[in-house]
Amino acid sequence: MNRIAPAGRLLAVAAVASLALTACGGSGGDTAAQKSESAAPASSAPASAAKGDGTLTIGDVLPQTGSLAFLGPPEFAGIDQAVKEINDTGGVLGKPVNKIHTDSGDTTTNIASQSVDKLIAQKADAIIGAASSSVSESIIDKVTGAGLVQFSPANTSDKFTTINDHGLYFRTAPPDRLQGRVLGDLIAADGNDTIGILAMQDSYGSGLADQVTKTAEAAGAQVVERVDYDPKAADFSADVAKIKAKNPKAIVLIGFEESAKVVQELVKQSLTADKYKWYMVDGNMSNTNYLKMPKGTLKGVKGTIPGAAAPTEFQKKLLAIDPKLTNYTYAAESYDAANLIALAAQEAKTDDPAQIAKHLVTVSKGGEKCADFKSCDELLKAGKDVDYDGISGPIEFNDAGDPAIATIGVYQYGADNKYDATKALEYRKGNIEG
Known part of the structure; x- marks a missing residue:
């Protein structure tokens, strides 16, 4: 059985939101x-x-x-x-x-x-x-x-x-098309009409950024700047500067371990989480990578992780x-x-x-x-x-x-730069048709 889709086959996601504060x-x-x-x-x-x-x-x-x-x-x-x-x-x-x-x-x-x-x-x-x-x-x-x-x-x-x-x-x-849709919907629902995206340049980062963009813009928001960066880069100052120049209300970080360096550069350029709304994804929602940063650096930051708690x-x-x-x-x-x-x-x-x-x-x-x-x-x-x-x-x-059916959890960081892995702000369930 080859997983090659027939010509013209469409992949659709139907997401139904359900709010639950669940310990x-x-x-x-x-x-x-x-x-x-x-x-x-x-x-x-x-x-x-x-x-x-x-x-x-x-x-x-x-x-x-x-x-x-x-x-x-x-x-x-x-x-x-x-x-x-x-x-x-x-x-x-x-x-x-x-x-x-x-x-x-x-x-x-x-x-x-x-x-x-x-x-x-x-x-x-x-x-x-x-x-x-x-x-x-x-x-x-x-x-x-x-x-x-x-x-x-x-x-x-x-x-x-x-x-x-x-x-x-x-x-x-x-697949990312579901997580990207949930994240895009979340960003728009939080009242952000302008968005900046910093995504690692690979199949994961670029693909997820594409879906976030598609969903958020369909909801009325605008991606004013998107930077697909080299995750192996020693410095992210130029990448962050591009986001700063457009002054978006929301900043989306799509990456892995290198996101800690991106966060440090955001803080250095005054794009802090208390002034802008930051959003993360499963690849950088870590409870270890940000612990050495000053308390409150990630306070209020939201992120999505596939799967139920x-x-x-x-x-x-x-x-x-x-x-x-x-x-x-x-x-x-x-x-x-x-x-x-x-x-x-x-x-x-x-x-x-x-x-x-x-x-x-x-x-x-x-x-x-x-x-x-x-x-x-x-x-x-x-x-x-x-x-x-x-x-x-x-x-x-x-x-x-x-x-065919999947759940995406939405989590939020506290002042200790950690998120509670046992408690999601909400879960959004979606059917994947393909």
């Missing part, structure tokens, strides 16, 4: 026998299709280093918790699930590609990752070309909806795995990714990646509702069809491997 309350992996296998370029089918060996092996390529390293801990913890529960239940195909953690680095390194080589050699059936859309784009040919399932908990670039992936790519995070009991389980967790971004999506892969293998009665991919769709919709591996597994063993609805929300894959 919510990694480690190394095992190794396997070495196997030499080379990846092939994308084509209508994998040149070298992986076959199951009777043991489900889930690898991951997620950020231990690089510009998204703050997202790694909750993602690893989510996978670890899922695999623990799966193996406590009896595993998959009568055997414990094998997990292997590896680093993705970021686009400035070749770490992700090296990690994929390692996972292919260790007979991984499915790879969870990467977190960065650009990193995933750089490895997808190698992963799916080798016949493995690639399943990202955090990729939001619209490119993956139509990418040639041999039918092997899935994600629990919604992690429930209290789930957070407690994750903290038992990693007591140092400070945020839970994409933890639920990672947990759900591992559970869905395991359920697909269990339903298919094989760890053959091609069969797992086919059954990922069937275990996500149309059957009897279940919310964890144990309850779903019991239904499968009773010969029933299952519909896994996870911690990240209802999951139903469309033909492109995207979640």
